[in-house]
Amino acid sequence: MSDDISELNKSAAELVLSYPKSTRIRVISHYDADGISAAGILCTALYQEGYDFHATLMRNPFNKGLERLAKEENELIIFSDMGSAQIEAIEKIGCKAIIFDHHQYLTPDVKENVLQINANLCGIDGNYEACGATLCFSFAKTLNAKNKDLVSLALAGAIGDKQHIGGIKGFNKEILENALQDGFIKEHTGIKLYGDSLFDTLYFSIDPYYPGLSGNKDEIERILDKLKIDKNTNIADIDNDAMMQLQSFLLFKLIKAGCQKNILDIAIRKRFFSEVLGCELERFADLLDACGKFGHRGVGLSICLGDKNAFDEAEKIEKGYKQKILTALIGLDEGSIKETKGMRCFYSENTSLGGVVAGIAINYIFDEKKPLFSLARKKEEIHVSCRGNQKLVEKGLDLGGAMKKVSSEIGGFGGGHKIAAGATIAIDKEKEFLEKVESVLVSQMKG
DSSP states (O other): OOOOHHHHHHHHHHHHTOOTTOOOEEEEEEESSSHHHHHHHHHHHHTTTEEETEEEOOOOHHHHHHHHHSOOOOOOEEESOOOOHHHHHHHHHOOOEEEOOOOOOSOOOTTTTTEEEEEEGGTOOOOTTOOOHHHHHHHHHHOOGGGGGGHHHHHHHHHHHTTTTOOOOOOHHHHHHHHHHSSSEEEEEEEOOOOOHHHHHHHOTTTTTTTTTTTHHHHHHHHHHHHOOOTOOOOGOOHHHHHHHHHHHHHHHHHHTTTOHHHHTTTTTEEEETTTEEHHHHHOOOOOOHHHHOOOOHHHHHTTTTTTTHHHHHHHHHHHHHHHHHHHHHHTTTOOOOOOOSSSEOOSSSSHHHHHHHHHHHTTSOTTSSOOEEEEEETTTEEEEOOOOOHHHHHHHOHHHHHHHHHHHHTTTTEEEESSEEEEEEEGGGGHHHHHHHHHHHHTOOO
């Protein structure tokens, strides 16, 4: 029987409000767009109730961060976009804890000091229908109905977690419909275009990634000259005829690259503008992702808390981040990949960027037949990020299950979603890990 998320949120709100306003509440969240959005929601909601907060954004793996956390003196810790896979470590911390998570869980049964609110335990598909930010938003509204103005952060988190691919569904869709009805979100149909100029827009486009065009200065100038559009034109100043020409050309590039239908469907789609954030939600999510994964997590959280100066800084950070990703994508496009029967893999110098590159490449560079793995060697460890697609999941792919099973067998740890997951293993276990993963993936794909 599924847990009732409304009742769980009431229990969480009662627990928070049972503490005096002098309490400093600890907030721990993941460092991607969803995790940062979730942290922004929690911190704002707590502050508006009169509580101080201390927030930390963690990247995978979480073990060292949780060890440091256990040495602190906290009365209440709230985990968002993580926690269910770290339940044993959290239970040992010794203080009260609330978990808001949508990833695969270890167990539905937790000790009395922990309240676990996991989408999958509430009859909600955590892969596609709810994320850390939308779960935290649901709690924030329960804490205080005035927090419904935080809905833009919730939906930015869902889009940042790619839960808009194939259309916003389930729990997320209900939140979106209410936001549209309340006027917090406006929608329009169009292609993803933003930047200081049209040239910048195309050059730094990584999702969608246009093979042969993204990151290619000469080709962009050639195409824009052919379309008779000035490369320095601001997006808002392009007339309708020129915009239609440009959109048709870009869509053709994606079709020619062999992108799946669900990816083509989000090229030109309904887009959501936030009156509160002052920008399109995918634009905001991209900025958060760049800040989190390029070493500027505090800037990402600051823009969620409404810091306008931080927004300008985030735009500068994003360009450096995207240039790194473009360099890696162009390398993959030119053939720097290893392939087996069950998977494709490449090596990355940067753990955080490896997963991002894999997620983009599987949608825009490679066909849909195999998952893509990024391996980053770091001193005595290898950090693994892997990405699949919806078609592979329908055939039986479960990357989260594979990462959890194989890494635990060789003394590491891992997990995640069916479509996206990660693991950390000892560097001398690389060959064994790849062999075992290959066996699991081939078995999964046989159904």
